[in-house]
Amino acid sequence: MTINPYAGSPFSYVAAPAAAPYSIVELMPGVRNLCEYVRLEAGERVLLLMEHTVDPVVVQAIAAAMAFRDADVRILSVPPFSPGGWDKGAWLDIETAAFREADVVISGTWWGEVHTAPLFFDQIKARSSRFLSLHMTATAGALLTGGRLPAEVFYALLSRTLRQLSAARTIRVTSAQGTDLTFSGLAFDPDPGAMRPGDWRPFPYGGANFWPTGTEGVLVVEDCTVTGVPEDTLRLTFEGNLVREIDGGTAAEQLRRYAPEGYYMRHGLFGLNPKVRVAGGTQFEREKHAGSFYCGIDGLTGGVPVTTGPGFAHCDCQFDRPTVHVDGELFIDRGRLLILDEPEIREVAARFGPPDVILDDNPVMILPRRYTGAGAPELVVES
Incomplete structure (x- = not known):
């Protein structure tokens, strides 16, 4: 279990x-x-x-x-x-x-x-x-x-993340439960800052979103939209960005019923917000926590991926403590987002309060209100 x-x-x-x-x-x-x-x-x-x-x-x-x-x-x-x-x-x-x-x-x-x-x-x-x-x-x-979390701190984390990940050839995600996925052909959402007409954004702000064209390996579900936390080991095997096998008792049957035509890997997201709660949080809160990972598989339409509209069988899979390597370099270590310790990130955080407080990724500690961004510089939108 x-x-x-x-x-x-x-x-x-x-x-x-x-x-x-x-x-x-x-x-x-x-x-x-x-x-x-x-x-x-x-x-x-x-x-x-x-x-x-x-x-x-x-x-x-x-x-x-x-x-x-x-x-x-x-x-x-x-x-x-x-x-x-x-x-x-x-x-x-x-x-x-x-x-x-x-x-x-x-x-x-x-x-x-x-x-x-x-x-x-x-x-x-x-x-x-x-x-x-x-x-x-x-x-x-x-x-x-x-x-x-002040928006300027989040965007410092996002900018630093995109510099490294946007140029990556492969990203490998593993977990203690047995997930071992390698993504390639990556396109990242640049997310240029404050909102403009026609924009859709989630709040709280939280992560770096991407779409792969290649996904290979095994995903062991820890918690997903369709099954919650499965009773038995629920394993999905990917080849060529498609789910080729689903194994795992009752939960596997639930997942098959949800999308009878099968699944493909639609997108993934690396959480970057250290103040998002984990304990007691919903799936779409936890996905945004710094050092987490989630990916969305979507239903095939006529046996093929169709990305221009809803797949009508979207299923998100959450990983609270993954390990992530970007072109072989460690990026997340068992749920710890390593760039939280980098000087450029700490320098931005220091504009709002002690960096050790602003960037602490303890998932149950609330940021004191005097460090939350009141009177902070206006968020600049890139042209």
Whole structure:
């Protein structure tokens, strides 16, 4: 049996613990960073697209901060989205119409846009909205932890990561449970900074996203979208970026049913945010923690990968303590992101407080509010 110490994360917002009303005070540093990240301007039309089950304190914190900045805020409470296209016929005309009229969209959904055709990335890019996704992270815990990291520190980590990884020929990911994957033909999301029209970004900010054309080896599932933590060893064998075999009892059968046509490796992400919580966090919080790794396999369409739309069987696999080599050089050592110790990263962190505090990747320690970026320089967008 695979054992994961963080397997107790909730399965939807309805299962997430509610925050005490006065905790809104402690959410404001994270919400301030959210507003700055989305480049909110006075007078902009803001849509808060929130599932019925999202904690009202979280909705109130975001809405109040944006109203304080003189934005024109609308809150739309919607039914939860279904994963993997299970409800392809769901009526989403109201959500789609509201999204098209907004300058800024803050999406508090559990399964996120990758599972929904009317709000998929191609639709977002075709509009002028700036779309910020709290994918499984519309929680007090996410705003209190990962949301507090100053954006400038995250972008220093991302820039340093992309310098090394974008030029890599191969990236190898291994784990104590038996995963041994080698990725090649890599394309990384440059993520140039604060948001622009047509952009989709997750919050809290968290990682370096990439798309491989080659994936070879074995993935042993520790925790994934479809099965959670499997009872038996669940092993996926990759050749040529396709899943060729799925072995592992009941969980293997669940995974096959989810995508009867099979799977391919769609993308991966290396977590870079040292303040994202791990203990008690959802899968899409933990993926952003510095030193973590996750990858998304997606369903084949007509037996082939189709990347221009949702695969309607997206399954993300989370690894909390991987080891990663980039062209043979150690990059993550059993969950420890080595660049956290580099002088250039510590120099940026020192602008906000003690680097030993800002960059400490203890997954349960909350960053003190005076180190969260108040009065920090404005995030510069690259041209």
